Amino acid sequence: MSDRTTAELRVAVLGVGMMGADHVERITGRIKGARVAVVNDYLHDKAETIAAGIDGCRAISDPLAAIADPEVDAVLLATPGPTHEAQLIACIEHGKPVLCEKPLTTDVATSLDIVRREAQSGTPLIQVGFMRRFDHEYSQLKTAIDDGVFGRVLLAHCVHRNPAVPPSFDSSMIVKDSLVHEVDVTRFLFDEEITSVHIIKPSANPSAPAGLQDPQIAYFTTESGRHIDAEVFVTTGVAYEVRTEVVGEKGSAFIGLDVGMVRKYSTGAAVGDGRSRAGSWGGDITPSFTERFGQAYDTEIQRWVNAVRSGVNVDGPGAWDGYAAAAVCAAGVRSLDSGRPETVEMIDRADIHAVAASVSGV
Structure with missing residues (x-):
């Protein structure tokens, strides 16, 4: 070597x-x-x-x-x-x-x-x-959360949409292959484990392959009681969309609009005259994950x-993060079948630290 x-x-x-x-x-x-x-x-x-x-x-x-x-x-x-x-x-x-x-x-x-x-x-x-975790917008959002820009973050809303998936894609793969990214994003942003998962099954997309439950809505609960919802829709026929919004006691932030992080937060002073004004928003959507996450x-x-x-x-x-994601997704697949919230079954990470410490002699 x-x-x-x-x-x-x-x-x-x-x-x-x-x-x-x-x-x-x-x-x-x-x-x-x-x-x-x-x-x-x-x-x-x-x-x-x-x-x-x-x-x-x-x-x-x-x-x-x-x-x-x-x-x-x-x-x-x-x-x-x-x-x-x-x-x-x-x-x-x-x-x-x-x-x-x-x-x-x-x-x-x-x-x-x-x-x-x-x-x-x-x-x-x-x-x-x-x-x-290496995307500039997610890194910026993580830093803002850690710096307390929004106070305590209470909620997160995620959207994960694909234009199409292979014919072999089944309903559980939406959890294991697509939702898994929202699982890791949640753990990354909030530095805590997900303790339960509930998969909701809306009316299936008529354009989806027969038998595919698409879209799906996932609800995560974390160790400290935060709630995260994630829409996963893999047969939109439109383009590739990944968005995340966090909402805290002092403001919120939104990423995934291809314009950088959009945030709203309190400055402690009144802003504007309180009257709403009409506006518009528009732009292009990235066609696939390779463009959205190339950087x-x-x-x-x-x-x-x-x-x-x-x-x-x-x-x-690392490997622990891969294991944790697998455990959350397993709970998600159980919830997909049962229709109920399912507890995430994981060992205590301290057990792995103990193994590593015993090898190193610490």
Whole structure:
């Protein structure tokens, strides 16, 4: 393994579908301090084609061999969720830092096992690709909340709309693949766990595939009693919309309008003459997540590369965050079936800290 602090970070990108290919292009063209050394995909011809266009890059057909390769310093997983468990275990066993696109794994039990294995290794290695944390608007909103601009934040309203989803998309995937981002946003903004989830099923979109419960409304309750609602609508036929509003005792803020953060807050003085005036609002909507969150992905990958080269390995959401998201989504799927609020079942994070402390001898 090369000296990460001085040499370019040699990255293996596993999975070169739409997301993985986008990351290959990103690392090759815009990220400093790293290069794509290995690519892998179950469609080996596709991996070979991509590798042929990058100086010094090889295609390796076996993903576990790609992880173990001595000329690979770090791994980016953009493979299907069911493959993540074995690939993450291999990264831990070989001591390779890894950025894993969500989900961490496809169920709560295996996600918790990954968290425990990483803790037992004694070294943080896993970062999970919840890219919204790196978006400028979400970062600005987080800073305003932490700085107390709105006093205590009491509520949040989220909207997550896609124009379309693949025919294989089912109702539970709306929770596990789409709502999961609002789960992480809630935990990120408020620094506390979600304790219960209630999924409401409005009338289904007539244009949605048969049997797909779309849209869905989710209600989260957090440890301190905050309430967050999230509309998830994945077959709008319009464009890609992601919005978040927080409401506090001293004001509110709104992001996702493609105009930067819009905020309203009290200055302690009366403003205006109290009369309402008519107005208008208009603009374009971003067509897909790659345009809406392109900057966030760039920032996420650059910061991850910098962290790995510095020996920190993780600069963002880690394995615990992936596990917590899986636990909340599992409760969401149960609520989708039961029609009732469901409690989020998680272990105490202190148990994981105890494992890590015992390994380090603290």
